[in-house]
Amino acid sequence: MSDALQHTIGRVLPAPENHLDANQLDAARKARRSFMGKALAMGAGAVAVGHAPRARASEGDPAILKMPEHTRGLGRPVADNPYGQPSKWEANLQRRQSPGLTRVPQASVSFTPLQGLFGIITPSGLHFERHHQGWWDIDPSQHRLMVHGLVKRSRVFTMDDLMRLPSVSRIHFIECGANSAPEWGNVALPSVQYTHGMVSCSEFTGVRLSTLLEMCGVDKKLGKYVLAEGADGSSMTRTIDMERAMEDCIVAWAMNGEMLRPENGYPLRLVVPGIQGVSWVKYLRRLEVGDQKWATKDETIHYIDLMPDGTHRQYTGIQECKSVITTPSGGQMLLDKGYYNVSGLAWSGRGSIKRVDVSVDGGRNWRTARLEGPVLDKALTRFNIDWVWDGKPAVLQSRAIDSTGYVQPKINQLRAVRGSRSIYHQNAIQSWRVAENGEVSNVQVY
Numbered sequence: 432m433s434d435a436l437q438h439t440i441g442r443v444l445p446a447p448e449n450h451l452d453a454n455q456l457d458a459a460r461k462a463r464r465s466f467m468g469k470a471l472a473m474g475a476g477a478v479a480v481g482h483a484p485r486a487r488a489s490e491g492d493p494a495i496l497k498m499p500e501h502t503r504g505l506g507r508p509v510a511d512n513p514y515g516q517p518s519k520w521e522a523n524l525q526r527r528q529s530p531g532l533t534r535v536p537q538a539s540v541s542f543t544p545l546q547g548l549f550g551i552i553t554p555s556g557l558h559f560e561r562h563h564q565g566w567w568d569i570d571p572s573q574h575r576l577m578v579h580g581l582v583k584r585s586r587v588f589t590m591d592d593l594m595r596l597p598s599v600s601r602i603h604f605i606e607c608g609a610n611s612a613p614e615w616g617n618v619a620l621p622s623v624q625y626t627h628g629m630v631s632c633s634e635f636t637g638v639r640l641s642t643l644l645e646m647c648g649v650d651k652k653l654g655k656y657v658l659a660e661g662a663d664g665s666s667m668t669r670t671i672d673m674e675r676a677m678e679d680c681i682v683a684w685a686m687n688g689e690m691l692r693p694e695n696g697y698p699l700r701l702v703v704p705g706i707q708g709v710s711w712v713k714y715l716r717r718l719e720v721g722d723q724k725w726a727t728k729d730e731t732i733h734y735i736d737l738m739p740d741g742t743h744r745q746y747t748g749i750q751e752c753k754s755v756i757t758t759p760s761g762g763q764m765l766l767d768k769g770y771y772n773v774s775g776l777a778w779s780g781r782g783s784i785k786r787v788d789v790s791v792d793g794g795r796n797w798r799t800a801r802l803e804g805p806v807l808d809k810a811l812t813r814f815n816i817d818w819v820w821d822g823k824p825a826v827l828q829s830r831a832i833d834s835t836g837y838v839q840p841k842i843n844q845l846r847a848v849r850g851s852r853s854i855y856h857q858n859a860i861q862s863w864r865v866a867e868n869g870e871v872s873n874v875q876v877y
Contacts, residue, residue: 435817439769444869446546446622446762517556526557529625537565540607542628545757545776550803551811552602553631555687560694561607561629561708563665563729569714571698574662576682580720583648590698594684596638601681601704602810604778606630606750608707608734608855614842615853618873622762626861626873627755630778632811635702637683640676644720649673654720658727659701662716668727669710670746671703673720679704679809682715704809705780706748707855709734739850750780752839753858754787754814754831765869768822773800775829777812782834784812791818793826793862793876794841800829808834825865826876843877 517524526541533539543559553559560566571590579585607629613619620626644657657676661667671680681702684691691697696713703710709729724730724746736744754777759765773791777784783806788797803813814829831839842859849856864874 433817435770435819437770438819439767441765441767441769441771441820443759443771444764444766446624446760524557526559526628527624529620538563540609540629542624543631544624545628545630545755546623546760546763548757549813551632551776551805551813552687553633555633555689555692555695558631558633558686558692558695559607559629562663562694563667564663566694567663567714568693569662569698574698574714574716576699576715576718578643578647578718578720580658580718581650581654581722582644582720583650584646586647588643590684593638593682593699596642598636598638599681600634600636600685601679601702602632602634602805602807603702603704604630604632604750604809604811605702605708605711606753606778606780608709608748608750611857611859611861612854614859614861614875615846615849615857616851618875620761621873623755623757623760623861626761629708630776630811632778633686634688635681635683636685636688637681637699637702640680640682640701640718641678643682643718644676649720653722655722656720656724658717658719658721658725659710659712659715660717660719661696661712662714667709667712667729668725669712670724670727670730671701671706671710675703675706703748705750707734707750710748734855736849736855737853747856750778751856751858752779752781752784752831752833752837753777754784754829754839755861756789756827756829756863759827759865759871760863761871761873763871765820765865765871768820771818771820772815773818773827774813774815775800777814777829777831778810779831779833779835779837780809781837783808783810784814784831785834786832787812787814788830788832789814789816789818790828790830791825794828794830794860797830820865822867824867826874827863827865828860828876830860841877842875 524544524547526543528539528541541560543553543557574590576588610629611626655673657671659669683702684699699715701712701715731745736747738744756775758774777787787800789800790797800814800816806812839860845859862874862876864872
Protein backbone atom coordinates (compact mmCIF):
# COMPACT_ATOMS: atom_id res chain seq x y z
CA MET A 432 0.00 0.00 0.00
CA SER A 433 1.24 3.46 -0.87
CA ASP A 434 2.39 5.61 2.05
CA ALA A 435 0.34 8.42 0.51
CA LEU A 436 -2.82 6.59 1.56
CA GLN A 437 -1.94 7.25 5.21
CA HIS A 438 -3.01 10.88 4.66
CA THR A 439 -6.56 12.19 4.73
CA ILE A 440 -8.36 10.97 1.61
CA GLY A 441 -9.32 14.19 -0.15
CA ARG A 442 -12.80 14.89 -1.47
CA VAL A 443 -13.47 16.34 -4.93
CA LEU A 444 -16.46 18.56 -5.65
CA PRO A 445 -17.55 17.73 -9.22
CA ALA A 446 -17.57 20.32 -11.96
CA PRO A 447 -20.78 22.39 -11.80
CA GLU A 448 -21.80 21.60 -15.38
CA ASN A 449 -22.81 18.17 -14.13
CA HIS A 450 -25.04 19.41 -11.34
CA LEU A 451 -27.03 22.32 -12.75
CA ASP A 452 -30.47 22.11 -14.25
CA ALA A 453 -31.19 24.17 -17.37
CA ASN A 454 -32.41 27.24 -15.46
CA GLN A 455 -29.45 27.27 -13.06
CA LEU A 456 -26.98 26.78 -15.91
CA ASP A 457 -28.53 29.64 -17.87
CA ALA A 458 -28.41 31.95 -14.86
CA ALA A 459 -24.80 31.04 -14.13
CA ARG A 460 -23.83 31.52 -17.76
CA LYS A 461 -25.28 35.03 -17.90
CA ALA A 462 -23.41 36.06 -14.77
CA ARG A 463 -20.24 34.00 -15.19
CA ARG A 464 -17.92 37.02 -15.38
CA SER A 465 -19.01 38.34 -12.02
CA PHE A 466 -18.19 37.11 -8.56
CA MET A 467 -21.85 36.31 -8.00
CA GLY A 468 -21.90 34.26 -11.17
CA LYS A 469 -19.07 32.09 -9.91
CA ALA A 470 -20.73 31.79 -6.52
CA LEU A 471 -23.98 30.69 -8.16
CA ALA A 472 -22.30 28.07 -10.29
CA MET A 473 -20.21 26.61 -7.48
CA GLY A 474 -22.98 26.92 -4.93
CA ALA A 475 -25.51 25.12 -7.07
CA GLY A 476 -23.05 22.31 -7.56
CA ALA A 477 -22.40 22.06 -3.85
CA VAL A 478 -26.08 21.94 -3.01
CA ALA A 479 -26.79 19.25 -5.58
CA VAL A 480 -23.88 17.08 -4.47
CA GLY A 481 -25.08 17.30 -0.90
CA HIS A 482 -21.89 16.51 1.03
CA ALA A 483 -22.91 15.78 4.59
CA PRO A 484 -20.65 17.02 7.38
CA ARG A 485 -18.34 14.35 8.71
CA ALA A 486 -19.60 12.89 11.98
CA ARG A 487 -17.40 12.97 15.02
CA ALA A 488 -16.03 9.58 16.01
CA SER A 489 -17.86 9.68 19.37
CA GLU A 490 -21.23 10.19 17.66
CA GLY A 491 -20.98 7.56 14.96
CA ASP A 492 -22.27 7.81 11.43
CA PRO A 493 -26.08 7.66 11.18
CA ALA A 494 -25.74 6.15 7.69
CA ILE A 495 -24.23 3.14 9.48
CA LEU A 496 -26.18 3.18 12.75
CA LYS A 497 -29.67 3.66 11.30
CA MET A 498 -30.97 0.83 9.15
CA PRO A 499 -32.20 2.36 5.84
CA GLU A 500 -35.53 1.63 4.18
CA HIS A 501 -33.92 -0.42 1.42
CA THR A 502 -32.64 -2.87 4.06
CA ARG A 503 -36.07 -3.26 5.66
CA GLY A 504 -38.38 -3.82 2.71
CA LEU A 505 -38.93 -5.30 -0.71
CA GLY A 506 -37.33 -3.67 -3.71
CA ARG A 507 -38.78 -3.22 -7.19
CA PRO A 508 -39.71 -6.28 -9.27
CA VAL A 509 -37.26 -8.08 -11.51
CA ALA A 510 -37.27 -6.65 -15.07
CA ASP A 511 -39.34 -3.68 -13.88
CA ASN A 512 -37.24 -1.78 -16.43
CA PRO A 513 -37.04 -4.13 -19.44
CA TYR A 514 -34.11 -2.08 -20.74
CA GLY A 515 -31.91 -1.03 -17.82
CA GLN A 516 -31.30 2.63 -17.05
CA PRO A 517 -28.72 4.44 -14.89
CA SER A 518 -29.62 5.26 -11.29
CA LYS A 519 -31.59 8.46 -10.76
CA TRP A 520 -28.68 9.63 -8.61
CA GLU A 521 -26.48 9.65 -11.73
CA ALA A 522 -28.93 11.65 -13.85
CA ASN A 523 -26.61 14.66 -14.15
CA LEU A 524 -23.89 12.66 -15.89
CA GLN A 525 -24.82 13.39 -19.50
CA ARG A 526 -23.25 14.17 -22.82
CA ARG A 527 -23.79 17.86 -23.37
CA GLN A 528 -23.81 20.28 -26.25
CA SER A 529 -21.63 23.36 -25.92
CA PRO A 530 -23.83 26.50 -26.08
CA GLY A 531 -23.29 28.54 -29.22
CA LEU A 532 -20.99 25.99 -30.83
CA THR A 533 -22.94 25.80 -34.09
CA ARG A 534 -25.82 27.67 -35.65
CA VAL A 535 -28.07 24.61 -36.03
CA PRO A 536 -28.30 21.67 -33.62
CA GLN A 537 -28.37 19.11 -36.45
CA ALA A 538 -24.78 20.02 -37.38
CA SER A 539 -23.23 19.97 -33.95
CA VAL A 540 -21.49 17.98 -31.23
CA SER A 541 -22.41 16.49 -27.89
CA PHE A 542 -19.49 15.88 -25.54
CA THR A 543 -18.73 12.80 -23.45
CA PRO A 544 -18.45 13.53 -19.69
CA LEU A 545 -14.93 12.12 -19.30
CA GLN A 546 -14.70 13.46 -15.75
CA GLY A 547 -17.38 11.01 -14.57
CA LEU A 548 -16.29 7.80 -16.30
CA PHE A 549 -14.21 4.86 -15.12
CA GLY A 550 -11.95 2.40 -16.93
CA ILE A 551 -11.71 2.74 -20.70
CA ILE A 552 -15.14 1.81 -22.10
CA THR A 553 -17.57 4.65 -22.82
CA PRO A 554 -21.20 3.72 -22.11
CA SER A 555 -23.21 3.79 -25.34
CA GLY A 556 -25.56 6.43 -23.94
CA LEU A 557 -22.64 8.76 -23.18
CA HIS A 558 -20.68 8.24 -26.43
CA PHE A 559 -20.00 11.62 -28.03
CA GLU A 560 -21.92 12.61 -31.16
CA ARG A 561 -20.88 14.59 -34.21
CA HIS A 562 -23.43 15.08 -36.95
CA HIS A 563 -23.38 17.13 -40.14
CA GLN A 564 -27.08 16.86 -40.86
CA GLY A 565 -28.65 15.28 -37.78
CA TRP A 566 -29.25 11.65 -36.85
CA TRP A 567 -31.76 9.13 -38.13
CA ASP A 568 -33.25 5.86 -36.87
CA ILE A 569 -33.10 3.83 -40.08
CA ASP A 570 -35.16 0.69 -40.69
CA PRO A 571 -32.49 -2.05 -40.88
CA SER A 572 -34.71 -4.24 -43.11
CA GLN A 573 -34.56 -1.52 -45.78
CA HIS A 574 -30.89 -0.63 -45.42
CA ARG A 575 -28.40 -1.82 -48.04
CA LEU A 576 -24.63 -1.70 -48.48
CA MET A 577 -23.30 -1.62 -52.05
CA VAL A 578 -19.69 -2.57 -52.89
CA HIS A 579 -18.59 -1.68 -56.42
CA GLY A 580 -15.88 0.00 -58.53
CA LEU A 581 -12.62 -1.81 -59.24
CA VAL A 582 -13.95 -5.21 -58.18
CA LYS A 583 -14.77 -8.33 -60.19
CA ARG A 584 -18.23 -8.69 -58.67
CA SER A 585 -20.29 -5.69 -57.53
CA ARG A 586 -22.57 -6.74 -54.69
CA VAL A 587 -25.41 -5.37 -52.58
CA PHE A 588 -25.61 -6.66 -49.00
CA THR A 589 -28.61 -6.60 -46.67
CA MET A 590 -28.09 -6.31 -42.94
CA ASP A 591 -29.01 -9.98 -42.65
CA ASP A 592 -26.33 -10.86 -45.21
CA LEU A 593 -23.67 -8.95 -43.31
CA MET A 594 -24.58 -10.30 -39.89
CA ARG A 595 -24.25 -13.91 -41.11
CA LEU A 596 -20.64 -13.36 -42.15
CA PRO A 597 -17.64 -14.10 -39.88
CA SER A 598 -17.49 -11.29 -37.33
CA VAL A 599 -14.81 -9.71 -35.14
CA SER A 600 -15.04 -7.61 -31.98
CA ARG A 601 -12.38 -4.99 -31.25
CA ILE A 602 -11.99 -2.21 -28.67
CA HIS A 603 -10.96 1.12 -30.21
CA PHE A 604 -11.18 4.82 -29.46
CA ILE A 605 -12.83 7.26 -31.83
CA GLU A 606 -11.86 10.94 -31.65
CA CYS A 607 -13.20 13.84 -33.67
CA GLY A 608 -10.44 15.67 -35.53
CA ALA A 609 -11.65 18.89 -33.91
CA ASN A 610 -11.33 17.61 -30.33
CA SER A 611 -9.60 20.29 -28.19
CA ALA A 612 -9.73 22.68 -31.17
CA PRO A 613 -10.65 25.88 -29.25
CA GLU A 614 -7.47 25.52 -27.17
CA TRP A 615 -5.26 26.21 -30.21
CA GLY A 616 -5.41 29.96 -29.63
CA ASN A 617 -5.76 30.24 -25.86
CA VAL A 618 -7.59 28.81 -22.88
CA ALA A 619 -11.18 28.57 -24.07
CA LEU A 620 -13.18 25.88 -22.25
CA PRO A 621 -13.79 25.30 -18.53
CA SER A 622 -13.92 21.53 -18.10
CA VAL A 623 -12.51 18.31 -19.53
CA GLN A 624 -15.94 17.44 -20.92
CA TYR A 625 -15.61 20.36 -23.33
CA THR A 626 -11.83 20.41 -23.87
CA HIS A 627 -11.50 16.68 -24.61
CA GLY A 628 -15.03 15.23 -24.68
CA MET A 629 -15.06 14.44 -28.41
CA VAL A 630 -13.36 11.11 -27.73
CA SER A 631 -14.93 7.82 -26.71
CA CYS A 632 -13.89 4.18 -26.62
CA SER A 633 -16.09 1.16 -27.28
CA GLU A 634 -16.10 -2.44 -28.36
CA PHE A 635 -17.22 -2.60 -31.99
CA THR A 636 -18.51 -5.76 -33.64
CA GLY A 637 -18.86 -6.35 -37.37
CA VAL A 638 -17.30 -7.90 -40.43
CA ARG A 639 -13.80 -6.97 -41.52
CA LEU A 640 -13.80 -4.60 -44.48
CA SER A 641 -11.14 -6.80 -46.06
CA THR A 642 -13.58 -9.74 -46.02
CA LEU A 643 -16.15 -7.80 -48.04
CA LEU A 644 -13.55 -6.55 -50.51
CA GLU A 645 -12.17 -10.04 -51.05
CA MET A 646 -15.69 -11.45 -51.49
CA CYS A 647 -16.19 -8.92 -54.29
CA GLY A 648 -12.84 -9.72 -55.92
CA VAL A 649 -11.07 -6.41 -55.29
CA ASP A 650 -8.53 -5.44 -57.95
CA LYS A 651 -5.37 -5.50 -55.83
CA LYS A 652 -3.23 -4.04 -58.60
CA LEU A 653 -5.32 -1.01 -59.61
CA GLY A 654 -7.47 -0.57 -56.50
CA LYS A 655 -5.59 1.90 -54.30
CA TYR A 656 -8.42 3.56 -52.34
CA VAL A 657 -11.91 2.92 -51.01
CA LEU A 658 -14.60 5.60 -50.89
CA ALA A 659 -17.06 5.24 -48.00
CA GLU A 660 -20.42 7.01 -48.25
CA GLY A 661 -23.12 7.50 -45.59
CA ALA A 662 -26.88 7.46 -46.08
CA ASP A 663 -27.77 10.61 -44.12
CA GLY A 664 -28.54 13.98 -45.70
CA SER A 665 -24.92 15.14 -45.60
CA SER A 666 -23.86 12.20 -47.80
CA MET A 667 -20.60 12.05 -45.86
CA THR A 668 -17.90 10.62 -48.11
CA ARG A 669 -14.32 9.80 -47.12
CA THR A 670 -11.34 8.21 -48.84
CA ILE A 671 -9.62 5.27 -47.12
CA ASP A 672 -6.32 3.99 -48.49
CA MET A 673 -6.34 0.33 -49.48
CA GLU A 674 -3.57 -0.71 -47.10
CA ARG A 675 -5.59 0.55 -44.12
CA ALA A 676 -8.83 -0.86 -45.51
CA MET A 677 -7.28 -4.33 -45.68
CA GLU A 678 -5.56 -4.04 -42.29
CA ASP A 679 -8.01 -3.34 -39.47
CA CYS A 680 -11.15 -1.56 -40.70
CA ILE A 681 -14.52 -2.99 -39.67
CA VAL A 682 -18.00 -2.60 -41.13
CA ALA A 683 -19.75 -2.57 -37.75
CA TRP A 684 -23.34 -3.11 -36.69
CA ALA A 685 -22.79 -3.44 -32.92
CA MET A 686 -21.21 -1.38 -30.15
CA ASN A 687 -20.63 -2.49 -26.57
CA GLY A 688 -22.49 -5.75 -27.06
CA GLU A 689 -25.68 -4.34 -28.57
CA MET A 690 -26.71 -2.94 -31.92
CA LEU A 691 -25.36 0.52 -32.69
CA ARG A 692 -27.38 3.38 -31.24
CA PRO A 693 -29.05 5.59 -33.90
CA GLU A 694 -26.86 8.53 -32.85
CA ASN A 695 -23.81 6.39 -33.56
CA GLY A 696 -24.76 5.22 -37.04
CA TYR A 697 -27.40 2.49 -36.71
CA PRO A 698 -27.68 0.14 -38.43
CA LEU A 699 -24.17 0.21 -39.99
CA ARG A 700 -21.02 2.26 -39.71
CA LEU A 701 -17.38 2.09 -40.72
CA VAL A 702 -14.71 1.70 -38.03
CA VAL A 703 -11.28 3.05 -39.04
CA PRO A 704 -9.01 2.58 -35.97
CA GLY A 705 -6.64 5.44 -35.19
CA ILE A 706 -8.15 7.78 -37.79
CA GLN A 707 -10.24 10.87 -37.01
CA GLY A 708 -13.91 10.21 -36.46
CA VAL A 709 -15.18 11.81 -39.67
CA SER A 710 -13.77 8.80 -41.55
CA TRP A 711 -15.86 6.43 -39.41
CA VAL A 712 -18.78 7.00 -41.78
CA LYS A 713 -22.17 6.48 -40.12
CA TYR A 714 -25.24 4.98 -41.83
CA LEU A 715 -22.82 3.35 -44.25
CA ARG A 716 -24.48 2.65 -47.63
CA ARG A 717 -21.73 2.47 -50.28
CA LEU A 718 -18.11 1.39 -50.71
CA GLU A 719 -16.41 2.13 -54.02
CA VAL A 720 -12.92 0.92 -54.95
CA GLY A 721 -10.89 3.33 -57.09
CA ASP A 722 -7.37 4.09 -58.28
CA GLN A 723 -7.06 7.57 -56.76
CA LYS A 724 -8.31 9.74 -53.89
CA TRP A 725 -11.76 11.21 -54.43
CA ALA A 726 -10.95 14.67 -52.97
CA THR A 727 -14.42 15.10 -51.44
CA LYS A 728 -15.35 18.32 -49.67
CA ASP A 729 -14.82 16.86 -46.20
CA GLU A 730 -11.23 15.91 -46.98
CA THR A 731 -10.09 18.85 -49.12
CA ILE A 732 -11.68 21.95 -47.58
CA HIS A 733 -12.72 20.55 -44.18
CA TYR A 734 -10.71 18.42 -41.75
CA ILE A 735 -7.46 19.86 -43.06
CA ASP A 736 -4.59 21.58 -41.27
CA LEU A 737 -4.03 25.31 -41.78
CA MET A 738 -0.27 25.76 -41.59
CA PRO A 739 1.52 28.97 -40.47
CA ASP A 740 2.51 29.82 -44.07
CA GLY A 741 -1.13 29.76 -45.17
CA THR A 742 -1.05 26.41 -46.95
CA HIS A 743 -3.59 23.66 -46.27
CA ARG A 744 -2.30 20.21 -45.39
CA GLN A 745 -4.75 17.50 -46.52
CA TYR A 746 -5.29 13.83 -45.65
CA THR A 747 -3.84 14.06 -42.14
CA GLY A 748 -6.36 11.87 -40.40
CA ILE A 749 -4.19 9.96 -37.90
CA GLN A 750 -4.94 10.99 -34.31
CA GLU A 751 -1.55 11.48 -32.68
CA CYS A 752 -0.62 10.41 -29.15
CA LYS A 753 -2.58 12.35 -26.53
CA SER A 754 -3.60 12.26 -22.88
CA VAL A 755 -5.57 14.23 -20.31
CA ILE A 756 -6.09 14.14 -16.56
CA THR A 757 -9.81 13.72 -15.89
CA THR A 758 -9.66 13.97 -12.07
CA PRO A 759 -8.85 16.51 -10.75
CA SER A 760 -9.79 18.59 -13.77
CA GLY A 761 -11.33 21.91 -14.72
CA GLY A 762 -14.41 23.02 -12.82
CA GLN A 763 -13.82 20.56 -9.98
CA MET A 764 -12.78 21.64 -6.49
CA LEU A 765 -10.54 19.94 -3.93
CA LEU A 766 -12.16 20.16 -0.50
CA ASP A 767 -9.32 18.78 1.65
CA LYS A 768 -5.57 18.73 1.93
CA GLY A 769 -4.37 15.17 1.65
CA TYR A 770 -4.34 12.18 -0.67
CA TYR A 771 -5.79 12.24 -4.19
CA ASN A 772 -5.78 9.59 -6.89
CA VAL A 773 -4.90 11.53 -10.04
CA SER A 774 -6.53 9.70 -12.92
CA GLY A 775 -6.80 10.19 -16.66
CA LEU A 776 -6.85 8.73 -20.15
CA ALA A 777 -4.24 8.34 -22.89
CA TRP A 778 -4.52 7.17 -26.50
CA SER A 779 -2.68 7.02 -29.81
CA GLY A 780 -3.80 6.43 -33.38
CA ARG A 781 -0.44 4.87 -34.21
CA GLY A 782 -0.44 2.05 -31.66
CA SER A 783 -0.53 1.48 -27.91
CA ILE A 784 0.38 3.65 -24.94
CA LYS A 785 3.74 2.67 -23.43
CA ARG A 786 4.06 5.25 -20.65
CA VAL A 787 2.33 8.23 -19.09
CA ASP A 788 4.20 10.75 -16.95
CA VAL A 789 2.44 13.13 -14.58
CA SER A 790 3.64 16.48 -13.24
CA VAL A 791 2.11 18.52 -10.40
CA ASP A 792 4.41 21.54 -10.87
CA GLY A 793 3.73 22.55 -14.45
CA GLY A 794 6.23 20.22 -16.10
CA ARG A 795 9.36 20.87 -14.05
CA ASN A 796 9.31 17.39 -12.52
CA TRP A 797 7.65 14.22 -13.77
CA ARG A 798 6.68 10.87 -12.24
CA THR A 799 5.59 7.75 -14.14
CA ALA A 800 1.94 6.81 -13.66
CA ARG A 801 0.42 3.35 -13.34
CA LEU A 802 -1.28 2.03 -16.48
CA GLU A 803 -4.46 0.05 -15.86
CA GLY A 804 -5.01 -2.98 -18.03
CA PRO A 805 -5.93 -3.79 -20.65
CA VAL A 806 -3.51 -1.68 -22.69
CA LEU A 807 -4.64 -2.10 -26.29
CA ASP A 808 -3.67 -0.73 -29.69
CA LYS A 809 -5.65 2.34 -30.75
CA ALA A 810 -7.76 2.27 -27.58
CA LEU A 811 -8.05 4.47 -24.52
CA THR A 812 -5.70 3.57 -21.67
CA ARG A 813 -6.49 4.52 -18.08
CA PHE A 814 -3.65 5.82 -15.89
CA ASN A 815 -3.44 6.62 -12.16
CA ILE A 816 -0.89 8.13 -9.79
CA ASP A 817 -0.86 9.00 -6.08
CA TRP A 818 -0.63 12.65 -5.07
CA VAL A 819 -0.70 14.33 -1.67
CA TRP A 820 -1.90 17.91 -1.98
CA ASP A 821 -0.42 20.23 0.65
CA GLY A 822 -2.83 23.08 -0.02
CA LYS A 823 -0.40 25.09 -2.16
CA PRO A 824 -1.02 26.06 -5.80
CA ALA A 825 -0.24 23.27 -8.26
CA VAL A 826 -0.39 22.69 -12.02
CA LEU A 827 -1.30 19.14 -13.06
CA GLN A 828 -0.20 17.76 -16.43
CA SER A 829 0.04 14.37 -18.14
CA ARG A 830 2.40 13.44 -20.96
CA ALA A 831 1.88 10.25 -22.98
CA ILE A 832 4.43 8.22 -24.96
CA ASP A 833 3.20 5.66 -27.49
CA SER A 834 4.65 2.45 -28.93
CA THR A 835 6.38 4.35 -31.74
CA GLY A 836 8.32 6.47 -29.24
CA TYR A 837 6.30 9.63 -30.00
CA VAL A 838 6.09 11.99 -27.01
CA GLN A 839 3.03 14.19 -26.54
CA PRO A 840 4.13 17.83 -27.07
CA LYS A 841 3.62 21.01 -25.07
CA ILE A 842 1.28 23.57 -26.61
CA ASN A 843 4.13 25.93 -27.52
CA GLN A 844 5.99 23.08 -29.24
CA LEU A 845 2.90 22.28 -31.30
CA ARG A 846 2.30 25.93 -32.17
CA ALA A 847 5.91 26.26 -33.35
CA VAL A 848 5.07 23.80 -36.13
CA ARG A 849 1.36 24.38 -36.68
CA GLY A 850 0.75 28.00 -35.61
CA SER A 851 -2.27 29.02 -33.56
CA ARG A 852 -5.05 29.30 -36.16
CA SER A 853 -5.61 25.60 -36.77
CA ILE A 854 -8.85 23.79 -36.03
CA TYR A 855 -7.93 20.13 -36.17
CA HIS A 856 -5.51 17.65 -34.59
CA GLN A 857 -4.63 19.46 -31.36
CA ASN A 858 -2.89 16.93 -29.11
CA ALA A 859 -0.92 19.18 -26.75
CA ILE A 860 -0.34 18.57 -23.05
CA GLN A 861 -3.32 19.84 -21.02
CA SER A 862 -2.71 21.85 -17.83
CA TRP A 863 -5.06 22.12 -14.84
CA ARG A 864 -4.27 24.73 -12.15
CA VAL A 865 -5.20 23.93 -8.56
CA ALA A 866 -5.58 27.15 -6.56
CA GLU A 867 -5.03 27.45 -2.82
CA ASN A 868 -8.78 27.30 -2.25
CA GLY A 869 -8.90 24.00 -4.17
CA GLU A 870 -10.57 25.35 -7.30
CA VAL A 871 -9.33 23.65 -10.50
CA SER A 872 -9.20 25.68 -13.72
CA ASN A 873 -7.95 25.39 -17.27
CA VAL A 874 -4.59 27.11 -17.92
CA GLN A 875 -1.84 26.90 -20.52
CA VAL A 876 1.69 26.36 -19.25
CA TYR A 877 4.65 26.30 -21.63
